[in-house]
Amino acid sequence: MKPYKILVTEALGPEGLAFLRQHAEVDAYDLLPPEDLPGLMDGYDAVIIRSAHRLTRDIMAGHPRLKVVARAGAGVDNVDLDAATELGLAVINAPGANAIAAAEHTFGLMLAVMRNILLGDQHVREGGWNRQAYLGQELYGKRLGIIGLGRVGRNVARIAHGFRMTVTAYDPYLTDDIFRAHNVTRVTSLEALLPDIDILTIHTPKSGPKLGLDLLSRLPRGAVVINAARGGLIDEDALATLMESGHIQGAGLDVFSSEPPPKTLKLFQFPHVVMTPHLGGSTHEALAEVGVMTARGVIDALNGLTPPNIVNVPIPDIEHDQLHALDYAAQVAGRVFATLNPVPGHHLVLTLSGDIAGSVAPWMRQAVLAAVLQERVDDRVNTVNALIKAEEQGIRLLVEEDGADSGEPTLKLRWEGQPDTETVLTLRQGTPVFKVLAGIPMEIPWPERALITRHQDAPGVVGKVGTLVGQYDINIGDLHLGRTRQGDRALMVLTLDTSPPPALLNAIRALPGIQDVYVFEE
Numbered sequence: 001m002k003p004y005k006i007l008v009t010e011a012l013g014p015e016g017l018a019f020l021r022q023h024a025e026v027d028a029y030d031l032l033p034p035e036d037l038p039g040l041m042d043g044y045d046a047v048i049i050r051s052a053h054r055l056t057r058d059i060m061a062g063h064p065r066l067k068v069v070a071r072a073g074a075g076v077d078n079v080d081l082d083a084a085t086e087l088g089l090a091v092i093n094a095p096g097a098n099a100i101a102a103a104e105h106t107f108g109l110m111l112a113v114m115r116n117i118l119l120g121d122q123h124v125r126e127g128g129w130n131r132q133a134y135l136g137q138e139l140y141g142k143r144l145g146i147i148g149l150g151r152v153g154r155n156v157a158r159i160a161h162g163f164r165m166t167v168t169a170y171d172p173y174l175t176d177d178i179f180r181a182h183n184v185t186r187v188t189s190l191e192a193l194l195p196d197i198d199i200l201t202i203h204t205p206k207s208g209p210k211l212g213l214d215l216l217s218r219l220p221r222g223a224v225v226i227n228a229a230r231g232g233l234i235d236e237d238a239l240a241t242l243m244e245s246g247h248i249q250g251a252g253l254d255v256f257s258s259e260p261p262p263k264t265l266k267l268f269q270f271p272h273v274v275m276t277p278h279l280g281g282s283t284h285e286a287l288a289e290v291g292v293m294t295a296r297g298v299i300d301a302l303n304g305l306t307p308p309n310i311v312n313v314p315i316p317d318i319e320h321d322q323l324h325a326l327d328y329a330a331q332v333a334g335r336v337f338a339t340l341n342p343v344p345g346h347h348l349v350l351t352l353s354g355d356i357a358g359s360v361a362p363w364m365r366q367a368v369l370a371a372v373l374q375e376r377v378d379d380r381v382n383t384v385n386a387l388i389k390a391e392e393q394g395i396r397l398l399v400e401e402d403g404a405d406s407g408e409p410t411l412k413l414r415w416e417g418q419p420d421t422e423t424v425l426t427l428r429q430g431t432p433v434f435k436v437l438a439g440i441p442m443e444i445p446w447p448e449r450a451l452i453t454r455h456q457d458a459p460g461v462v463g464k465v466g467t468l469v470g471q472y473d474i475n476i477g478d479l480h481l482g483r484t485r486q487g488d489r490a491l492m493v494l495t496l497d498t499s500p501p502p503a504l505l506n507a508i509r510a511l512p513g514i515q516d517v518y519v520f521e522e
């Protein structure tokens, strides 16, 4: 029996489906009627959609088994990200997997408009041969303006250079280096871009700038407009008005405010508007790439790993193995800290140093916080929703970086004002090593199975615990002792070769001087 059940609501590349089927029972539809989705969500660990479905709060809430939702594509505008995050659902996408396809489709639309390819085709099919009527224009030497120089925008720039176009772009979120690296002239406003280009193409997310009558009118007379990004970025009524007046010569549209567009769409009247049904990412190659990237992300997320294509967690740009090791360290530190200090404070102080300071810190704080909260929140809590759950619990996280940004990654945790709760863990060659536990300095490479006693430092305690463990035929692999000072608070950490039964734990608890016993097992 496979451990997971996954619903795929729309055709996914066969390679992606095959990967999913290695790990999960998969119910895959070529196109699930969207109205059937709400009734089908129960019982799945993950749901993968493409373009025909929307994952709203109502649809995602109330399914205890659901852990991951995925958009097999670049944009995630058809997933309610805030709701998914609050619900602790990891959101996966496939950034860049169809960027080449979308960029090539952009040029398909551009050439179709500039060279009258569809009109010519129709003319020939109708028996015509009027070459003069379909005189076109070259791309060579034209001024291309790109809004959004991301994964698709950069591929568009690359292809444009092949046509010997001059390329200018507007993208306020990127550094100058990226424009230089792609040989693109940077402008810092739409007002600076629009008047000086012949062809405009937009490649932002749905949240990008909306081009209405005012902005589109700034294009020079005779300009061409392409939108293969998201419907609504170009106002369709404004475009129709400017097509009617001849201000805009032609347009290529792959996406629409409403898909499919209504029969009343004014743009249908204009022969120089070329339209395709959201085909930008629809190549065999892109679907294979999208399918595999989405499937891997979904399975990794279900396995508790942090895939690079998770949308609602601030993933650091580090190697997968390093991330995995840090994730484990965060889990261990948070779990042990929360167990040894069961009475929480209001301010959790987390100090990060070494390789986890800087860009790794935003993710690390969520990972640690999730591990701490998992010990005390009934609801689902994970790296996705840790900040929200902490707020609900009245816990504020104070993150400090101690200035050392190289060397062994080290996490220090304590409830503010309670030095006895301090826990320090270092990641040494991939192994978590505690250096302080509950305020007591100790050096403990973390084992797979540990038994910890909290006791009063007194003669005989160690021997009595050891004898009891032996009576249950359990081998002790390692033993560490620490205390604040002679006769005061003490901790003993035993590495056990097999699991201690409840009767043994009760017997240890009953020993004089023992305050508590905890077991940690992988």
Ligand SMILES: NC(=O)c1ccc[n+]([C@@H]2O[C@H](COP(=O)([O-])OP(=O)(O)OC[C@H]3O[C@@H](n4cnc5c(N)ncnc54)[C@H](O)[C@@H]3O)[C@@H](O)[C@H]2O)c1
Pocket: 074, 075, 076, 095, 096, 098, 099, 102, 147, 148, 149, 150, 151, 152, 153, 170, 171, 172, 173, 174, 203, 204, 205, 206, 207, 208, 209, 228, 229, 230, 254, 255, 278, 279, 280, 281, 282
């Ligand atoms: N038609 C299709 O089938 C198809 C296929 C792939 C991608 N897409 C869409 O194309 C668009 C681009 O995809 P991508 O993979 O390149 O995304 P991306 O995230 O890699 O790039 C988007 C770029 O837009 C920039 N941007 C964001 N807001 C902006 C603003 N207000 N002004 C200017 N720039 C802004 C970002 O800085 C980023 O560089 C998305 O909407 C995506 O959903 C459509």
Ligand SMILES: O=C(O)CC[C@@H](O)C(=O)O
Pocket: 050, 051, 072, 073, 074, 075, 076, 098, 280, 281, 282
């Ligand atoms: O092909 C698709 O289903 C989606 C393509 C596109 O909208 C994307 O966001 O990647």
